[in-house]
Amino acid sequence: MLTRREILSMALASGAAATLSRFARAEARQAPGAPKPASGKKILILGGTGFVGPACTESAMARGHTVTLFNRGAREARRKGAGRPSLVPEGVEVLYGNRDPKLTADDWKKDPEKDGEKDPKSPKGLASLEGRKWDAVIDTSGFFPRMVKASAELLSKSVSQYVFISSISVYKDNDTADADESAPLATLKDPAVETMGAQFENYGGGKTACEQAAEAAMPGRVANVRPGFIVGPRDNTARWLYWPERISRGGEVAVPGKAGDPIQIIDVRDLSDWVVHLIETNTNGAFNATGPAEPLSMEAMVQGCKRGLKSDATFTWVDPEFIKSSGLDPGQFPLWIPPEGEMAGFHKRNVKKAVAAGLKFRTIEDTAQASMAWYKALPPELQKQVVKPIEPEREQKLLADWKAKSK
Numbered sequence: 001m002l003t004r005r006e007i008l009s010m011a012l013a014s015g016a017a018a019t020l021s022r023f024a025r026a027e028a029r030q031a032p033g034a035p036k037p038a039s040g041k042k043i044l045i046l047g048g049t050g051f052v053g054p055a056c057t058e059s060a061m062a063r064g065h066t067v068t069l070f071n072r073g074a075r076e077a078r079r080k081g082a083g084r085p086s087l088v089p090e091g092v093e094v095l096y097g098n099r100d101p102k103l104t105a106d107d108w109k110k111d112p113e114k115d116g117e118k119d120p121k122s123p124k125g126l127a128s129l130e131g132r133k134w135d136a137v138i139d140t141s142g143f144f145p146r147m148v149k150a151s152a153e154l155l156s157k158s159v160s161q162y163v164f165i166s167s168i169s170v171y172k173d174n175d176t177a178d179a180d181e182s183a184p185l186a187t188l189k190d191p192a193v194e195t196m197g198a199q200f201e202n203y204g205g206g207k208t209a210c211e212q213a214a215e216a217a218m219p220g221r222v223a224n225v226r227p228g229f230i231v232g233p234r235d236n237t238a239r240w241l242y243w244p245e246r247i248s249r250g251g252e253v254a255v256p257g258k259a260g261d262p263i264q265i266i267d268v269r270d271l272s273d274w275v276v277h278l279i280e281t282n283t284n285g286a287f288n289a290t291g292p293a294e295p296l297s298m299e300a301m302v303q304g305c306k307r308g309l310k311s312d313a314t315f316t317w318v319d320p321e322f323i324k325s326s327g328l329d330p331g332q333f334p335l336w337i338p339p340e341g342e343m344a345g346f347h348k349r350n351v352k353k354a355v356a357a358g359l360k361f362r363t364i365e366d367t368a369q370a371s372m373a374w375y376k377a378l379p380p381e382l383q384k385q386v387v388k389p390i391e392p393e394r395e396q397k398l399l400a401d402w403k404a405k406s407k
Helices: 004-010 052-062 074-081 145-155 203-217 242-248 268-280 298-309 320-325 352-356 364-376 380-386 392-406
Strands: 042-046 066-071 093-096 136-139 161-165 222-227 229-231 252-256 265-267 285-289 314-318
Touching: 042 052, 052 066, 052 268, 136 145, 136 268, 145 161, 145 203, 161 203, 161 268, 203 222, 222 268, 229 268, 242 298, 242 364, 252 298, 252 320, 252 392, 265 268, 265 364, 285 352, 298 314, 298 364, 314 320, 314 392, 320 392, 364 380
Parallel strands: 042 066, 042 136, 066 093, 136 161, 161 222, 222 285, 229 265, 252 314
Antiparallel strands: none
16 A cells, blocks of 8 residues: 555645646637637636646637736746747736735746846736726636635626636545535645645645635635646646656556556646636536546546557556555656545546536547647757656566566
């Protein structure tokens, strides 16, 4: 059995990992089979240049809506300094400020030589949002309740709906299969804490507190969207891309656990299309936003990648304890989590409510193809930062030793 710490290291909440910097921009697109664009709404996105934010921007624009971003401008400034293209599409308004009302937009600048000098007139807190109106806001960057409380209270008279991107990690326990949105939620030991903690122990409770802060400010007008592992183009966490990248190289691929072990993921494009749908239909409440609609196994996932990438890969399932004994960490094979004990229900969340509210899913083949297209478009030096594969020699030795032991 893996220890709880090892399991948690493999299951770090996708929302937190999604705040890491992203390296490329995708074309705006409309989902296959989506209805014709709706009449335009004005949508404010808090964040907007990370992972979920750009996808929501693209989904909204493809559906005929107008988008405004609110952020510090830090990621854009760093990209510009590195000579990389902007993450903000043409026609998108950007307002600058800080989620923390006590700070300015430029307070991210710590090193004048590296980051540039702070502008003494840099907008403070949420001041740039005052006096403006939107139909809805998508909060992609809320992790601590004080900040969400500030934005939700300020916007309560300026928007009709607050869509908060939460996390499946809000739940207190993961030991029950098919648990729905009524399951007990995690809490913070210290409601005022504003750090994730050494083991990300404050992430789930923090997201719960953020949900509650938004609902308190805008009762009945909040959609709390709880994604699981978010995957697809721009996901540079290596959790998902490890698999299509490895499978694209073909040959015998080591996979931990058993072929039938469950897995739940959601393509960022499906998530963003659905978030925009929630705004168009003014749908509120709490939703588990992972998938697909029907149970998915690790075997079905890797086989889907194989088909989508037209690979000749074959798959061998290796016992995780044997992986550990070989000197490798099972966490180096991402997404997989042993479906037992306190994590027995982690990849088995009930998503019927979200599906009934219009959530739809692309195929694994589509997600694998789009992810690899994004990955291959990156410069080689960035590809190395996005995916850190297991050395081929180590993987092949693991497979050979496993076969020898299994005889």
